[in-house]
Amino acid sequence: MYKFLLCLRYLKTRWIALASIVSVTLGVATLIVVNSVMDGFTTQMQDRMHGILSDIVVESRSSVGIAQPGWYEERIRARLGDSLSGVTTVVTLPAMMTFQHNGTSHTQHINLIGIDQKTYASVSDFSKYLLHPENKEKLDFALKQTGYAPDRKRLQPSGWEYRKPVSRYRKASADNLREEKQIEEARYHDLQEQIKAQEPEGDDSALGSLMAGPSIQIQNAAQQAQGFDAEFDQRTGIVLGIGLGSVRGREPDGSVDDFFYLRPGDDVSVTFPNAGTPPRGINESFTIVDFYESKMSEYDSTFAFVPIEKLQQSRGMIDPRTGAGAVTSIQIKLKPGADLNAARDVLRDEFPVSHEFVEVRSWKETQGPLLAAVQLETTILNILLFMIIAVAGFGILATFFMIVVEKTRDIGILKSLGATGPGIATIFLGYGVLLGTVGAGVGVLCGLAFVWKINDIARVIEWITGREVFDPTVYYFDTIPTIIHPFMLVWVTIGAILIAVLASVLPSIRAARMHPVEALRYE
Amino acid sequence: MNNKGPTNKPNSVPPTPHLLQNASKAGGPWRVVHPDEGASQASSPHMPNARLTTFPVPRETNYLIAATGLTKAYRKHQTEVPVLKGVDFAAERGKITAIIGQSGSGKSTLLHLLGTLDRPDEGEIAFDGARIDTLPARQRDRFRNQQLGMIFQFYHLLPELTLLENVLAPAMIGNGALHYWRHRRSIIDRAKHLIELVGLSHRLKHRPRELSGGEMQRTAIARALVTNPSLLLADEPTGNLDQDTGASILQLLRSLNGEHGLTIVMVTHDESIAEQCDSVVRLKGGKVERLGPAPLRSSI
Secondary structure (H helix, E strand, C coil), X not given: CHHHHHHHHHHHHCHHHHHHCHXXXXXXXXXXXXXXXXXXXXXXXXXXXXXXXXXEEEEECCCCCECCHHHHHHHHHXXXXXXXXXXXXXXXXXXXXXXXXXXXXXEEEEEEEEECCCCHHHCCCHHHHECCHHHHHCCCCCCCCCCCCCCCHHXXXXXXXXXXHHHHHHHHHHHHHHHHHHHHHXXXXXXXXXHHHHCCCCCCHHHHCCCCCCCCCCCCHHHHHCCCCCXXXXXXXXXXXXXXXXXXXXXXXXXXXXXXXXXXXXXXXXXXXXXXXCCCEEEEEEEEEEEECCCCHHHHCCEEEEEHHHHHHHHCCXXXXXXXXXXXXXXXXXXXXXXXXXXXXXXXXHCCCCCCCEEEEEHHHHCHHHHHHHHHHHHHHHHHHHHHHHHHHHHHHHHHHHHHHHCHHHHHHHHHCCCCHHHHHHHHHHHHHHXXXXXXXXXXXXXXXXXXXXXXXXXXXXXXXXXXXXCHHHHCCCCCCCCCCHHHHHHHHHHHHHHHHHHHHHHHHHHHHCCHHHHHHCC | CCCCCCCCXXXXXXXXXXXXXXXXXXXXXXXXXXXXXXXXXXXXXXXXXXXXXXXXXXXXXXXXXXXXXXXXXXXXXXXXEEEEEEEEEEEECCCEEEEEEXXXXXXXXXXHHHCCCCCCCEEEEEECCEECCCCCHHHHHHHHHHHEEEECCCCCCCCCCCHHHHHHHHHHHHCCHHHHHHCHHHHHHHHHHHHHHCCCXXXXXXXXXXXXXXXXXXXXXXXXXXXXXXXXXXXXXCCCCCHHHHHHHHHHHHHHHHHHXXXXXXXXXXXXXXXXXXXXXXXXXCEEEEEEECXXXXXX
């Protein structure tokens, strides 16, 4: 009883000890903030990855792909049974995208993904990342009149509303160029005639120097398209990752926005390998029908989706005898609650690596290195922050030693009254527990408050320092994502209390071993 | 307390010895001196008139606490400073025994040994007929809590606790938390009764720093009595007080002795106080210079 009473009284009267646990408080608060933010980032990242990648991928390791995807689908459905939610086939390949902007040609690497628009939404959250509301409901790769993210002023106008006037303008420019070409050709013809008249017969050297033709190379769009009119027709639709058609930057007022150099309605040219051996490059033109914004910069800046039939046709992946199209992978979505690893193992058993030329991977394995890197980063941060708390523990140790010295006479008094050594030790250990509890408790409250108001705090810090704490151009998040796991709170609290208790062990032992007579005589 | 340790409060006070001494330095037979018959059997330089008995002292004797051949030295680095050099001591039940001597004579050291706060290098100490100097640490702590009350020159109250809590401290120490909680009303009642006895009922919630020296010593006395001890050890209880306050403290101790039969061993360097005690042990240079009844007894 006296131990508890003295612990409480020391807690109320020894402010120096409370000061020593400020570092514990700060350490705990920092751990909570860092873990919450890291968990927030990780969870959002995983959710998005998971949404994009489906649960399990059966992937071909040959460039030709899986020739009979229907047969694989049947086996997958048979093995997974009720736990299967959806299956789709996909053709994925590296490609180059070329487009014109401000009169210059730009080329960019992309991951070209041929998707089955009927089934692709059943295995991933693909649709919800599209900008046009109709495409969110059902993607049909058709260019819409308008309505692409109306809240994004820099994306307006888009769709046919944009394509028609631009096409008219380009046609008019082409007509003007055609007239200029005719004039040039006439001049060229006259020049030839003049040269022929001036030169002696049989000497064609001067003429040869002019055979390169007129200096202006004219692109006759109408001739190339063989009846295709961009004002009324669209090419095969392509959905581009938003990072492929825009760059994130700042407005003059400092606000962050996407600056689009491509928009729905523009045409792009994509070069990709065919399925032959050796592969040859194929060039196809596509019309941008929407943007895809998962807010995962890696995906948004490389993914481009087209109809799978178009890709199979262009690459020569359709069997002329059966009409079946080959695919490079089969994506599988499981029902909620299904065991991901068990399903993966079932499929690995069904398609053993030794027999099939396919690989079965879960989405976590697909993104293993990235997830492992984030996990490693979180672990190292936790270790570092706990080391900070451990340093705080040494502060507590020093303070406790000081308090034990200060309380030497009290220890002697207690011993003279019959208090045992372990009893004395319990007072200081209990004091350590109390300090740790108070420090960790206040730290938890501070940490939670910080996490709760983290975006407001970030804004205040930005206002004070003039520097952006959380740059949305880098992170693709408007706000700092946070998640608080109760388990994390518990282990951080217990860890901090444990450190405080461990720091009080040595001073407690010293107090317990103190000789009562020497303690009573201590001045 | 096991059967080797001291027993609870004595229930009989036989009319036996008055003084006690050791015949040999290493715990040999003890001599218990009867005042009326010891004069002819002197055998010790310290106690010329003593009758031999054996150690441990039988419970039937009238000595509550007795020690023989106590030596104690303190060591600092390579230097050994002897403080007690073979001290014999005995305190009669229900009496006030004074230990007197000059500074450095070993008075407080002897008191600490009697109070089991320290162990003698040599010699033996018996309480109520059983040795206490060889008890394990935990039993010594319990013995100190249950059988002894201690007061000090500088009061030694716990500054974080109120007056009432200071008085309750030994009871809290001696009882487990659950036991204390169950019996807290009776324990607190006893503490309040003792506080009333020392005249501080109006100061229950006051902290030591809010009390005068005399009040602090009264509090210390109440604290020392809360576990109903058999023996009160007082280390210069008036040494830090003015004459009037010191006199009132002595009056209080005398009344406790007189009315409640409390055995008191008191260290003092004040001859006038020692003279008012039932018996006096005079220490000089770590040895007992004179052991015997006070030369005169006056009312305090």
